[in-house]
Amino acid sequence: MVRPLIDRLWGGQTVPVLVVLVALVALWYGFAVYLNAPWQVDVYAKAKAEWTAADLIADTLNQERPVLPAAHQVFAEIWATTVERPVTSRRSLVHHAWITLSATLAGFAIGTALGIVLAVLIIHNRAVDRSLMPWVVASQTIPILAIAPMIIVVLNAVGLSGLLPKALISAYLSFFPIVVGMVKGLRSPEIQHLDLMHTYDANGWQTFWKLRWPSSVPYLFTSMKVAVAISLVGAIVGELPTGAVAGLGARLLAGSYYGQTVQIWSALFAAAALAALLVLLVELANRLVLKRMGMAP
Amino acid sequence: MTPVQTALAYLVATAGLAGAALPVSALGTPVTGLPVLAAFAVLAVASLVRFRLAVPVWADGLLSLLGAAALIAALPDIGRAGAGFWMLLVAAWAAAWLFVERLIAAEPAGRRSRLVRLLVPLYFGAWILIVWEVVVRGAGVPFVLLPPPSAVGVRLMTSSAILWADFRQTFLKAVLIGYALGCGSAFLVAIAIDRSPFLQRGLLPLGNFVSALPIIGVAPILVMWFGFDWPSKAAVVVVMTFFPMLVNTVAGLAAAGAMERDLMRTYAAGYWQTLFKLRLPAAAPFIFNALKINSTLALIGAIVAEFFGTPIVGMGFRISTEVGRMNIDMVWAEIAVAAVAGSAFYSAVALIERATTFWHPSIRSG
Numbered sequence: 001m002v003r004p005l006i007d008r009l010w011g012g013q014t015v016p017v018l019v020v021l022v023a024l025v026a027l028w029y030g031f032a033v034y035l036n037a038p039w040q041v042d043v044y045a046k047a048k049a050e051w052t053a054a055d056l057i058a059d060t061l062n063q064e065r066p067v068l069p070a071a072h073q074v075f076a077e078i079w080a081t082t083v084e085r086p087v088t089s090r091r092s093l094v095h096h097a098w099i100t101l102s103a104t105l106a107g108f109a110i111g112t113a114l115g116i117v118l119a120v121l122i123i124h125n126r127a128v129d130r131s132l133m134p135w136v137v138a139s140q141t142i143p144i145l146a147i148a149p150m151i152i153v154v155l156n157a158v159g160l161s162g163l164l165p166k167a168l169i170s171a172y173l174s175f176f177p178i179v180v181g182m183v184k185g186l187r188s189p190e191i192q193h194l195d196l197m198h199t200y201d202a203n204g205w206q207t208f209w210k211l212r213w214p215s216s217v218p219y220l221f222t223s224m225k226v227a228v229a230i231s232l233v234g235a236i237v238g239e240l241p242t243g244a245v246a247g248l249g250a251r252l253l254a255g256s257y258y259g260q261t262v263q264i265w266s267a268l269f270a271a272a273a274l275a276a277l278l279v280l281l282v283e284l285a286n287r288l289v290l291k292r293m294g295m296a297p
Numbered sequence: 298m299t300p301v302q303t304a305l306a307y308l309v310a311t312a313g314l315a316g317a318a319l320p321v322s323a324l325g326t327p328v329t330g331l332p333v334l335a336a337f338a339v340l341a342v343a344s345l346v347r348f349r350l351a352v353p354v355w356a357d358g359l360l361s362l363l364g365a366a367a368l369i370a371a372l373p374d375i376g377r378a379g380a381g382f383w384m385l386l387v388a389a390w391a392a393a394w395l396f397v398e399r400l401i402a403a404e405p406a407g408r409r410s411r412l413v414r415l416l417v418p419l420y421f422g423a424w425i426l427i428v429w430e431v432v433v434r435g436a437g438v439p440f441v442l443l444p445p446p447s448a449v450g451v452r453l454m455t456s457s458a459i460l461w462a463d464f465r466q467t468f469l470k471a472v473l474i475g476y477a478l479g480c481g482s483a484f485l486v487a488i489a490i491d492r493s494p495f496l497q498r499g500l501l502p503l504g505n506f507v508s509a510l511p512i513i514g515v516a517p518i519l520v521m522w523f524g525f526d527w528p529s530k531a532a533v534v535v536v537m538t539f540f541p542m543l544v545n546t547v548a549g550l551a552a553a554g555a556m557e558r559d560l561m562r563t564y565a566a567g568y569w570q571t572l573f574k575l576r577l578p579a580a581a582p583f584i585f586n587a588l589k590i591n592s593t594l595a596l597i598g599a600i601v602a603e604f605f606g607t608p609i610v611g612m613g614f615r616i617s618t619e620v621g622r623m624n625i626d627m628v629w630a631e632i633a634v635a636a637v638a639g640s641a642f643y644s645a646v647a648l649i650e651r652a653t654t655f656w657h658p659s660i661r662s663g
Binding site for chain 2: 130135264
């Protein structure tokens with residue numbers, strides 16, 4: 001009775017993931033002690049204090065500016081800056097995360113719309129397809145993020161500041177996966193189905209709305225998952241050159257200027273949580289839409 | 298002629314006519330003051346003859362290139378452009394598009410079709426540069442906003458020593474070393490955990506999760522740990538390239554079919570023999586996929602990491618400082634170098650893939 005249960009737990013996914021996670025946290029604490037120890041030993045030597053190994057471990061895990069902050073310090077900082085501070089405060093992580101999130105979502109919306117329009121143009125005109133498609137593919141090999149600071153500064157010089165420049169960078173990054181995925185999706189109907197539409201005497205519009213568009217929806221959601229994650233990266237990098245005013249990227253930059261490692265790590269974890277949340281939301285929407293369309297597996 | 302071609306043919310002629318009628322500069326200069334431009338306008342209107350006589354495809358290409366040359370040659374004479382000038386630009390652009398439409402519709406066979414497939418995107422790229430140059434200089438867009446491509450080209454020539462030093466610092470040191478270390482270590486880890494299904498089930502979901510995270514955020518931490526010089530950038534590249542490679546290699550190692558594995562077992566092949574003769578070759582398409590993704594991630598990682606502190610050399614450093622000094626042409630020159638380096642790196646990996654996985658359906662068919 002017990003044996004199969006253990007086998008199932010062991011053979012499933014939850015237990016292995018948990019074991020690996022625990023191992024990673026243990027590794028983290030080990031490194032935290034190891035990396036923070038030299039500075040702590042220095043402090044002891046200066047104070048000419050007696051110290052034991054237990055003291056050393058306890059102190060290395062609670063430094064103010066550690067080389068590697070321990071997990072509990074990071075989560076205490078996240079707790080302090082999210083729950084214990086009012087959301088409107090400039091030191092609240094929720095406030096900064098919201099600024100980044102709004103730029104991400106705006107950019108994601110623009111990028112998705114642009115990507116879909118381009119994909120529709122590409123599948124309907126062969127000249128556009130042949131001229132544009134190689135450049136869409138080539139542009140993915142170009143480090144677009146490198147242009148981000150320039151776009152921000154130049155748009156600032158024209159008087160555009162705040163949300164829009166960051167959103168434009170996000171849009172620029174997120175529209176490529178959408179174009180590539182949607183071109184594939186809009187071309188995914190089989191010849192048989194296209195022929196059937198032909199026998200119904202369907203015109204271009206009808207074929208598009210009744211056949212091509214519905215069959216491209218799964219591809220759209222797959223690309224949107226990639227696009228939303230990359231769009232967050234764009235928003236964070238877009239915040240770097242604005243002189244560290246607000247947003248998760250600004251927290252990273254300010255943390256690196258002032259050596260506030262705990263702040264950097266907490267911003268990093270907030271960004272990771274945000275990315276996970278966004279991808280999860282797209283996945284949920286995906287399941288919901290496919291179910292409504294009767295396409296769920 | 299298709300409807301699109303007919304519409305474009307009329308657009309060439311009417312825009313040419315309007316360009317001839319309207320003043321070409323903001324000061325009101327008529328088109329007759331600039332003979333080459335006037336010749337282009339006449340030819341554009343004359344191209345209406347195509348509805349009576351057969352005009353060869355290359356004539357449209359020649360017409361559009363003549364238009365481009367005339368427009369660029371006229372720029373120094375007219376200063377700020379007028380309505381007629383823009384109409385002639387529209388005519389030249391329409392002629393270029395018509396050329397591409399007809400070229401594709403003609404559908405040449407065999408070797409010439411490969412030539413067309415190469416020529417069309419190159420022609421499109423050249424036209425982007427032409428329109429950029431003409432619009433920026435004709436409309437008098439401020440230099441700090443968007444420099445014309447010719448100025449960027451001049452900058453590429455005159456500052457090649459600085460650009461080379463930046464390229465060496467960022468690409469040859471940080472990117473290549475980080476890429477080799479990151480992909481290599483992920484490959485070894487993948488082979489190591491391949492023997493343990495437990496570790497696979499534990500690490501894969503985490504690896505997939507981490508691949509979606511904004512890993513670029515670790516850049517400030519790694520810069521703090523490894524100092525300002527290139528090792529910290531290489532470390533960022535290692536972290537960024539590790540997880541895509543790990544996930545893809547593990548997935549690839551599982552790709553060999555049960556039939557083939559059984560065959561290896563009937564040969565009494567050992568674990569390592571099966572690995573080298575069956576499973577690694579079967580995993581190659583997955584591994585190359587990761588190598589291609591990583592080739593672009595690596596360059597992005599190294600450049601962005603330089604925003605967090607560098608010695609006074611490097612592509613990311615140059616971009617952020619020259620933006621501050623409003624030397625936008627230098628920034629664009631640096632971007633051009635990054636773009637060429639990124640594309641070349643990607644193509645090199647893609648070429649190696651073609652050579653080594655020639656047996657795979659995705660390459661055989663194309």
